[in-house]
Amino acid sequence: MEKKYKIPIGPVHVGLKEPITAWLDLEGEKIVGATVRPGAIHRGIEYMARDRNPIQVIYLSERICGICSFSHIMAFVRAVEDAATIPVPPRAQYIRTLVLELERLHSHMLWAGVACYTIGFDSAFHLGMVLREKVMDVLEALSGNRVNYGVGTVGGVRWDITPAVAKSVKDMLRYYRREFSPFYDVVTGDPIALARMRNVGVLTYEEAVRHTAVGPTARASGVRCDLRKTSPYEAYGDFSVEAIVPQDFYGKAYGDVFDRFLVRVHEVYQSLEIIDHVMEGLPEGEILWEKNLNKVLAYTKKAEGTGIASIEAPRGDDTHVVHLAAGDENVTWWKVRAPTYANAVSWPLMFRNNELADAPLIINSIDPCISCMERMLITDASGEKSVVTRTELLDKCREKTRRLMGK
Amino acid sequence: MKLEKYLEILPKSLWVTTCNSGSCNGCDIEIVATISPRYDIERLGMKLVGTPRHADVLVVTGPVTKYMTERLRRIYEQVPDPKVVIAVGNCGASGDVFYKSYNLDGPIDRIIPVDVYVHGCPPRPEAIIEGVAKAVLKLERLRKDLVKASVEGA
Ligand code: SF4
Numbered sequence: 001m002e003k004k005y006k007i008p009i010g011p012v013h014v015g016l017k018e019p020i021t022a023w024l025d026l027e028g029e030k031i032v033g034a035t036v037r038p039g040a041i042h043r044g045i046e047y048m049a050r051d052r053n054p055i056q057v058i059y060l061s062e063r064i065c066g067i068c069s070f071s072h073i074m075a076f077v078r079a080v081e082d083a084a085t086i087p088v089p090p091r092a093q094y095i096r097t098l099v100l101e102l103e104r105l106h107s108h109m110l111w112a113g114v115a116c117y118t119i120g121f122d123s124a125f126h127l128g129m130v131l132r133e134k135v136m137d138v139l140e141a142l143s144g145n146r147v148n149y150g151v152g153t154v155g156g157v158r159w160d161i162t163p164a165v166a167k168s169v170k171d172m173l174r175y176y177r178r179e180f181s182p183f184y185d186v187v188t189g190d191p192i193a194l195a196r197m198r199n200v201g202v203l204t205y206e207e208a209v210r211h212t213a214v215g216p217t218a219r220a221s222g223v224r225c226d227l228r229k230t231s232p233y234e235a236y237g238d239f240s241v242e243a244i245v246p247q248d249f250y251g252k253a254y255g256d257v258f259d260r261f262l263v264r265v266h267e268v269y270q271s272l273e274i275i276d277h278v279m280e281g282l283p284e285g286e287i288l289w290e291k292n293l294n295k296v297l298a299y300t301k302k303a304e305g306t307g308i309a310s311i312e313a314p315r316g317d318d319t320h321v322v323h324l325a326a327g328d329e330n331v332t333w334w335k336v337r338a339p340t341y342a343n344a345v346s347w348p349l350m351f352r353n354n355e356l357a358d359a360p361l362i363i364n365s366i367d368p369c370i371s372c373m374e375r376m377l378i379t380d381a382s383g384e385k386s387v388v389t390r391t392e393l394l395d396k397c398r399e400k401t402r403r404l405m406g407k
Numbered sequence: 408m409k410l411e412k413y414l415e416i417l418p419k420s421l422w423v424t425t426c427n428s429g430s431c432n433g434c435d436i437e438i439v440a441t442i443s444p445r446y447d448i449e450r451l452g453m454k455l456v457g458t459p460r461h462a463d464v465l466v467v468t469g470p471v472t473k474y475m476t477e478r479l480r481r482i483y484e485q486v487p488d489p490k491v492v493i494a495v496g497n498c499g500a501s502g503d504v505f506y507k508s509y510n511l512d513g514p515i516d517r518i519i520p521v522d523v524y525v526h527g528c529p530p531r532p533e534a535i536i537e538g539v540a541k542a543v544l545k546l547e548r549l550r551k552d553l554v555k556a557s558v559e560g561a
Pocket residue numbers: 063066148430431432433434435468469495496497498499503504527528529530
């Protein structure tokens with residue numbers, strides 16, 4: 001029988017995304033089991049919120065995750081609006097939809113670039129990052145910030161679409177319609193990229209449903225789920241948004257990393273469509289329910305109730321639940337369920353029967369990322385653990401060389 | 408070979424490694440943006456490397472959660488001397504929005520010595536590049552001191 005090894009991955013990696021720890025059980029190069037330990041960056045955000053009023057919590061919720069920051073703001077603000085029954089003007093709803101889609105664009109492009117980087121396709125990574133800068137320009141034109149834009153607030157949005165912003169959005173749409181397909185062709189037409197991603201990290205339809213995968217991860221396994229269609233919020237009810245699943249394009253859903261790539265790329269095209277509709281249908285009018293923040297706070301202080309909001313963030317369903325108590329200025333309690341919680345459950349399934357070299361790609365494929373570093377831990381078949389020191393390793397290397405030389 | 412000889416052949420180009428100690432990712436994607444073609448720090452000879460053992464500069468983001476404290480310290484120790492630490496982002500410098508959290512040991516300068524702070528939440532890529540440029544100056548100085556110390560010691 002082959003010897004089993006246990007390899008720890010993480011928590012710290014090259015430079016992309018959050019720390020998380022995983023232990024992989026290996027038989028030779030093949031992964032036979034995996035354990036994931038999240039929680040390395042637990043900051044107790046929901047606890048901190050209990051000392052802050054809803055307006056302050058907006059900026060806290062933005063910093064749950066810097067990539068889907070607006071999705072978190074949106075889910076939180078909608079939950080507060082639900083709890084306190086605050087109406088939102090139609091123009092604000094359209095602007096929110098616009099920013100949500102811009103965020104999806106930059107998040108998916110970042111992911112596509114990083115996926116290329118993980119398989120060692122560096123030129124495509126740089127190409128993806130060049131493309132991504134264009135949508136960052138639009139976000140900067142709208143809000144003045146590149147990340148954490150602070151656009152949403154209770155009862156509306158803080159920045160309006162001026163003619164200059166509208167022009168930069170149009171420029172962006174034209175640019176992407178022209179420049180995005182070469183990137184797509186370069187990656188999907190590359191036989192090595194195909195070989196590295198096809199049939200790697202497979203998650204079948206049944207498994208995706210059973211393990212509650214969400215967002216692009218579930219859609220790549222062929223599950224038709226998209227909150228923008230099934231429970232439209234903001235302006236999504238005004239346009240038709242179809243869930244993007246690989247079987248519609250290629251006849252079959254493999255549920256592998258390549259399908260996750262395809263789904264995200266097609267969602268980029270879909271987002272461009274939606275942004276087009278938003279810009280056409282943008283209604284005139286107010287962008288805020290109430291300009292005076294003190295009045296908003298006085299209103300939420302009087303409100304009593306629990307609000308819930310679910311939105312389709314770039315990685316899947318993001319659900320926030322907020323409770324406001326009458327007479328209490330602060331948020332009484334707040335619960336966040338981010339999409340990665342749901343998707344990380346499927347990791348051990350995706351790892352099965354893949355090679356160690358594919359582990360970073362698989363971890364990355366649901367959209368966070370980590371990789372291997374430092375020390376090594378060996379598990380005997382008996383389950384006893386021991387850390388291999390440097391001298392032992394050296395001896396082992398020498399032993400192997402001697403064996404190879406036949407001595 | 409004598410110590411100063413090693414120091415002479417140390418390359419001037421900076422190799423940078425990063426450690427996310429509990430950040431919101433905002434700073435991390437801006438760091439990634441600095442290696443993208445628009446900001447392109449590689450033209451200045453800097454590059455991101457995968458292991459602290461190859462690095463001259465350690466870039467740390469985030470307010471340092473309890474779980475990451477030990478790991479951050481270990482990474483810091485793995486970076487060979489002379490080394491410079493850059494704290495990117497407000498939350499690494501002061502805790503920022505994460506003040507009053509029960510799970511933080513940070514900010515970063517409570518765990519390891521920080522040489523350059525880059526402020527902003529997140530700072531723009533230009534600001535990060537400026538921070539690294541400041542680190543170059545500091546590193547030069549450290550290197551000179553080390554050479555001097557080794558000559559005097561010899
Ligand atoms: S400084 Fe701001 S953007 Fe950077 S990691 Fe901290 S909270 Fe996120």
